[in-house]
Amino acid sequence: MLAINSLATRLSLLFALVSMLLLGSIGTYLYHSLTREIAWRDDQMLQGRLERLEAILSNGESVDMLQHRSHLYANMMGNRDNLLWILDNTGQTLIEVNPSDLPVPNLPTTNTVRLMETAGPVQARLAWHTFEQEGRPLTLIAGKLLDERNQMLRAYRLRLWFALAIGALLAFLLGWGVSRHGLQPLRRLIEQANRINIRQLDRRLDVTGEAQEISNLSHGLNRMLDRLEDGFSQLSRYSADMAHELRTPLTNLLGQTQHALRRERSDAEYRQVLESNIEEYERLSRMIDSMLFLARTESPSRKLICDSVDLGEMVLQLCEYFEGMAEDGARALINEASGTVVANHDLIRTALANLIANALRHGSPGTPIHISTMDLGERIKLCVHNHGPIISPDDLTKVFERFYRGDPARSGVVDSGGLGLAIVHSIAQWHDGEVQVESNAEDGTTFSLTLLRA
Amino acid sequence: MRILVVEDEHKTADYLCKGLGESGYSVEVARDGFDAQHLINESEFDLVILDVMLPGLNGWQLLELIRRRSQVPVLFLTAKDAVEDRVKGLELGADDYLVKPFSFVELLARVRTLLRRSPPREREHFRVADLEMDVLRRRVTRKGERIALTNKEFALLELLLDRESEVLSRTYIASRVWQMNFDSDTNVVEVAVRRLRAKVDDPFTQKLIHTERGMGYVLEDRS
Numbered sequence: 001m002l003a004i005n006s007l008a009t010r011l012s013l014l015f016a017l018v019s020m021l022l023l024g025s026i027g028t029y030l031y032h033s034l035t036r037e038i039a040w041r042d043d044q045m046l047q048g049r050l051e052r053l054e055a056i057l058s059n060g061e062s063v064d065m066l067q068h069r070s071h072l073y074a075n076m077m078g079n080r081d082n083l084l085w086i087l088d089n090t091g092q093t094l095i096e097v098n099p100s101d102l103p104v105p106n107l108p109t110t111n112t113v114r115l116m117e118t119a120g121p122v123q124a125r126l127a128w129h130t131f132e133q134e135g136r137p138l139t140l141i142a143g144k145l146l147d148e149r150n151q152m153l154r155a156y157r158l159r160l161w162f163a164l165a166i167g168a169l170l171a172f173l174l175g176w177g178v179s180r181h182g183l184q185p186l187r188r189l190i191e192q193a194n195r196i197n198i199r200q201l202d203r204r205l206d207v208t209g210e211a212q213e214i215s216n217l218s219h220g221l222n223r224m225l226d227r228l229e230d231g232f233s234q235l236s237r238y239s240a241d242m243a244h245e246l247r248t249p250l251t252n253l254l255g256q257t258q259h260a261l262r263r264e265r266s267d268a269e270y271r272q273v274l275e276s277n278i279e280e281y282e283r284l285s286r287m288i289d290s291m292l293f294l295a296r297t298e299s300p301s302r303k304l305i306c307d308s309v310d311l312g313e314m315v316l317q318l319c320e321y322f323e324g325m326a327e328d329g330a331r332a333l334i335n336e337a338s339g340t341v342v343a344n345h346d347l348i349r350t351a352l353a354n355l356i357a358n359a360l361r362h363g364s365p366g367t368p369i370h371i372s373t374m375d376l377g378e379r380i381k382l383c384v385h386n387h388g389p390i391i392s393p394d395d396l397t398k399v400f401e402r403f404y405r406g407d408p409a410r411s412g413v414v415d416s417g418g419l420g421l422a423i424v425h426s427i428a429q430w431h432d433g434e435v436q437v438e439s440n441a442e443d444g445t446t447f448s449l450t451l452l453r454a
Numbered sequence: 455m456r457i458l459v460v461e462d463e464h465k466t467a468d469y470l471c472k473g474l475g476e477s478g479y480s481v482e483v484a485r486d487g488f489d490a491q492h493l494i495n496e497s498e499f500d501l502v503i504l505d506v507m508l509p510g511l512n513g514w515q516l517l518e519l520i521r522r523r524s525q526v527p528v529l530f531l532t533a534k535d536a537v538e539d540r541v542k543g544l545e546l547g548a549d550d551y552l553v554k555p556f557s558f559v560e561l562l563a564r565v566r567t568l569l570r571r572s573p574p575r576e577r578e579h580f581r582v583a584d585l586e587m588d589v590l591r592r593r594v595t596r597k598g599e600r601i602a603l604t605n606k607e608f609a610l611l612e613l614l615l616d617r618e619s620e621v622l623s624r625t626y627i628a629s630r631v632w633q634m635n636f637d638s639d640t641n642v643v644e645v646a647v648r649r650l651r652a653k654v655d656d657p658f659t660q661k662l663i664h665t666e667r668g669m670g671y672v673l674e675d676r677s
Binding site: 274277282285288320321322323324327328346349353357360 | 555557604605606628632633634635640641642645646648649667668669
């Protein structure tokens with residue numbers, strides 16, 4: 001359950017770390033203030049002791065008398081922690097209370113009270129002071145062994161470490177519980193997401209009453225599902241349309257071949273069937289080519305190889321190509337295009353050829369077809385305009401979909417199989433370009449392709 | 455003229471064999487890369503038609519082997535029309551390629567071009583029956599009567615005359631006359647041929663331009 005990559009585990013580890021840092025710093029702070037406080041109080045006590053001793057000696061008591069009146073410092077005697085020395089100016093010990101047998105410290109003379117710690121196996125804190133009695137300098141030294149204090153602090157430190165460990169552990173456990181509880185909505189989200197599959201792509205994640213972060217996430221996922229559902233339904237529609245489109249030539253092939261084989265026929269008849277079959281095969285082949293082309297342009301795995309393309313020249317070439325078809329309908333192809341764009345030469349030519357073929361297919365006889373360019377600064381907009389029946393506003397959004405035909409009756413062998421404009425659209429997208437269509441009764445129909453200027 | 459067809463698909467191999475045989479070539483078929491290697495080592499061929507997807511030795515490996523010992527023209531067939539594939543084939547020393555599905559007429563046209571070892575001589579004058587073309591003076595006459603043609607009509611007629619009696623596919627015509635290398639699904643070529651016929655054939659009883667339905671167009675004297 002405690003997988004290291006689980007969010008709950010990570011969060012609880014973080015909780016533990018944070019509480020360790022927090023408890024640790026508080027503990028350190030408290031420990032240090034306690035140490036300082038104790039040291040201060042000890043120093044006060046030592047200084048007080050020196051002052052009292054000095055007061056006694058100033059009141060005329062001699063050191064000799066003090067030696068005999070040991071009750072004055074008797075409270076120190078049973079206590080193994082306390083030290084006291086009175087030294088004369090030669091370093092001779094006059095009075096000594098030294099239960100731990102520390103060596104007599106060798107200290108510089110000083111008129112003010114000074115404090116120090118002795119080094120060595122037995123540590124002690126000393127306060128000393130030189131003081132003159134009847135012309136004789138005496139050094140008073142009061143001390144306290146640090147053993148007890150150190151012991152106490154050591155025990156205190158241990159308790160702090162213990163508290164820290166327990167605290168961290170508690171924080172970890174609590175954090176784990178809290179995280180698991182806090183991540184409950186996420187688990188609900190997973191359950192919901194698990195229920196969505198290909199058959200139920202219309203299902204969405206329920207966001208009512210969830211925390212803001214979760215509902216944001218769910219909204220994001222829902223939007224993604226919208227797009228996926230769109231794409232998916234488009235794909236299934238394509239597949240259905242594709243199957244349907246393939247069925248027409250296949251039906252012809254199957255039917256006419258079976259019909260021909262029903263009885264003996266003349267060579268000419270057989271020939272006719274075979275020839276007709278070829279036409280259907282060509283249609284199938286073209287459709288497959290177009291679909292393959294679309295599949296390839298829509299998978300962005302391959303990089304587009306671009307160079308600069310002179311639109312005027314390309315349109316001129318295409319106008320020559322379509323000249324015959326145009327003149328058949330008493331139409332003129334008018335080339336008003338100029339400028340250079342960054343594009344893949346072959347793809348743009350295919351796109352343009354499809355647009356011109358489309359204009360020829362739908363333009364009214366006797367009206368010209370204009371191919372012009374418009375300068376949009378960084379981009380060039382290439383327009384193919386024809387007069388003729390307008391495209392209804394409903395259809396305007398659909399003309400670039402695959403297998404879409406404005407007028408189902410208009411399909412035929414020379415038709416692009418409903419893929420021509422879809423190919424234009426996908427070429428434009430591959431170029432990061434844009435393809436648009438406008439159609440109204442006054443101005444006719446204009447398809448435009450916007451490309452980056454070279 | 456001996457042609458080696460390396461193709462593992464039986465139906466394809468059979469019809470290539472029959473078709474090329476009927477067109478006057480003697481054809482050997484190898485069903486896999488190793489057979490092909492053996493045949494190439496054993497005898498001489500004027501052309502190799504090579505399918506890229508082969509069992510045993512694949513087409514690229516075979517192509518490398520062929521190039522190591524001879525400069526025989528190689529036409530490769532590929533089902534993938536990825537540009538990388540074509541480039542690879544041509545880099546390895548193939549002379550031409552066709553993407554499946556291809557039309558037989560198209561294949562025949564490529565085969566003829568490859569077997570015409572020397573580059574075709576630019577002809578200046580054509581004559582078929584009573585049709586005459588003077589390329590330099592851009593004059594076309596029939597029965598001595600001058601026929602006015604547009605540039606593209608002239609180019610189309612020149613192509614048909616140059617390849618007299620050969621069936622030319624629409625794709626091939628589009629690529630030669632208009633330099634359009636894409637497979638257009640419009641009937642541009644049909645229209646152009648119809649317009650050319652209106653000028654060259656319609657006023658006369660003897661027709662020279664013939665439609666081979668489903669295959670393409672041919673210019674020949676059939677009288």
